[in-house]
Amino acid sequence: QKEVEQNSGPLSVPEGAIASLNCTYSDRGSQSFFWYRQYSGKSPELIMSIYSNGDKEEDGRFTAQLNKASQYVSLLIRDSQPSDSATYLCAVTTDRGSTLGRLYFGRGTQLTVWP
């Protein structure tokens, strides 16, 4: 499976701080990038999308950034809250060729926000 690498952490930040999570990918043809949040024992929940054409979605305290030259994607969480404590999964996909439709995940970074 295509490699998606994440620092598994754990990453620990105080409440109110900025949490920065990173993800690198091996397939230069990857076109779409996603961040999912997964609470323990639950399924992943999509929180952020960013695309190789520059389109991206921002949701309040969450911002995603893409560096195509260096093949990494980052997620910034501003004003971190204890409820943000979870595992954050990076996922990438391509929309062409033999990998059409395939969505691959990293193993996730565990984030803890302490009060």
Added chain:
Amino acid sequence: DAMVIQNPRYQVTQFGKPVTLSCSQTLNHNVMYWYQQKSSQAPKLLFHYYDKDFNNEADTPDNFQSRRPNTSFCFLDIRSPGLGDAAMYLCATSRGQGVGKAFFGQGTRLTVV
């Protein structure tokens, strides 16, 4: 309002006894995925369907099979479960080309005894 529904939520099966997990969606999405996730590991893609086209990952064991009888339903069959197949099985859907956002069901926790 549930959009991707997996049944059952918890499944206990005996070693070697075939088991089927189901997934249904109300989103009319083209793509349906099956992932296996073990503790502290990345979700591992087993298969995906792009419409009726079945796509198997090279490292998916032959013990795992899938069926998609129509747009809304997809099944994961484990022919002879082993202890190593105990995991959370996640079904997800997406619109496919151009928009790859995937939405997950709640998962089925499989225990093999």
